[in-house]
Amino acid sequence: GNSVTQMEGPVTLSEEAFLTINCTYTATGYPSLFWYVQYPGEGLQLLLKATKADDKGSNKGFEATYRKETTSFHLEKGSVQVSDSAVYFCALTLAGGTSYGKLTFGQGTILTVHP
C-alpha cells in the first residue's frame, strides 16, 4: 500500500534558523506530493506541491524537491520565523484508478520557533 513517513517531532528552532523536515514515501505508482500546514485550531492549508520527479515546489520561502530515486520530499526553509510555528504534514495522492484522489498523510511534525 501507499504510505508517508515524516521525521519525528517536535522540532524546536530559534528564529532565523534553517529548517529541514524529512519526508519519505512508498507508493505503487507515480504520486503527486504535497506539504500542508496546520496552524493551531485550524484546518489544513496547502503549502506547496510537486507532481513529477525533480519538480521543486516552493511557497513563502519553503521548498521541497520531488526525489524519485530516494522517494523523498523533504521540506526546507532557510530562515524560519515565529509565525512558521505550526504542524506540517507531508502527503501523497495517486491519480486515477482506484485511488479516488485520496490523500495519504504522514503523522505530522510539530514545529515551534522561538524568538
Added chain:
Amino acid sequence: DGGITQSPKYLFRKEGQNVTLSCEQNLNHDAMYWYRQDPGQGLRLIYYSQIVNDFQKGDIAEGYSVSREKKESFPLTVTSAQKNPTAFYLCASRMQDGSSYEQYFGPGTRLTVT
C-alpha cells in the same frame, strides 16, 4: 470568497447521541472528503464522494454515515456506534478534472463526546 465552511467549530454531545457535522463548499468542486484527526496522528479518511448521490467508504467508515444530495454539501453523521468519536473532523474538496490533485480543507469541527 470561495471556500469550505464547516459548522459548528466546537460541538459537545453525550454518549449515545447521533450528531451531524456540516460541510459546505462554493468552489464548484466535484469531489468531497471527510477526514478524522487525532492528536499526534495524520489524517484518516472516513468517507468520500466523487459526484452527487454517490459516496464511498474510506479507511475508517465504521460508525459514520454521509449523504451527498447537493454538489455543495456533504454532511457527516457520527452515530452512537462510533466507539471513539471525540476528534477533530476535517472536510475537504477537490476539482475532479484531472488537472490538479490537491484538496482544499475547511476549518474543522472539534467534536467532544462525554
